Amino acid sequence: MWIRTLSMNECTEVLAGHHLARLACAKDGHPYVVPIYYAYADNALYCFSIPGKKIDWMRANPLVSVLVESPLRRRQWKSVIADGRYEELPERIGHKRQRDHAWSLLSTHTDWWEPGALKPVTPPLADDARHIFFRIVIEEVSGREAKE
Ligand SMILES: Cc1cc2nc3c(=O)[nH]c(=O)nc-3n(C[C@H](O)[C@H](O)[C@H](O)COP(=O)(O)OP(=O)(O)OC[C@H]3O[C@@H](n4cnc5c(N)ncnc54)[C@H](O)[C@@H]3O)c2cc1C
Secondary structure, X not given: OEEEEOOHHHHHHHHHHOOEEEEEEEEOOEEEEEXXXXXXXXXXXXXXXXXXXXXXXXXXXXEEEEEEEEEEEOOEEXXXXXXXXXXXXXXXXXXXXXXHHHHHHHXXXXXXXXXXXXXXXXXXXXXXXXXXXXXXXXXXXXXXXXXX
C-alpha cells in the first residue's frame, strides 16, 4: 500500500461526492465528535440540526474539524479533513437567503431532516426556532489517498 496527498480539487471532489461526515468540536479542553449529514457548496458544509450538545459547544467555540471518508477497501481509501468555522444561519432578516440555500441543498435527499431532528427523547418540534441550519465554512483542507 502507498499513500499520497490529494490535491485541492481532489479534496473538493471527495467533499462534494459524499454526504456523511464526522464533525468534531471542542469546549473547555474537551473534544466531542458526532456523525452528521451535510451538503457541500460554496466552500462550506451545510447542515441541519435541533438544539443539543454539539450546537451549544459550537456556539461557544466555532472552530471545528470535519472528516469525510471514502472507504473502498481496507487498503484503498480517500479521506479529507476540513478545518473550519461554525456559522449559524438563523431565521432573521439578513440570513434568509443563506437559510433557504441550505434548505434547498439539503432537501435534494429524501428524509434529509430526520437524523438531525430525532433524539431518544425528542422535544416537540412545533417551534421553528428549534430548526437550526448552519454551515461549516472551510478554512483549511487536506486529503490523503491509500492505494495498492
Ligand atoms: C448516519 C448519521 C447521520 C446523522 N445526521 C445528522 C444530521 O444531519 N444532523 C444532526 O443534527 N444529527 C445527525 N445525526 C445524529 C448525530 O450524530 C447526533 O446523535 C445528534 O445530532 C445529537 O447530537 P447532540 O450533540 O445534539 O447530542 P445530545 O442530544 O445533546 O446528547 C448528548 C450526549 O448524547 C450522546 N450522543 C449524542 N449523539 C450520539 C451518537 N450519534 N452516538 C452516540 N452517542 C451520542 C453523547 O454522549 C452526548 O454527550 C446523524 C447520525 C448518524 C449515525
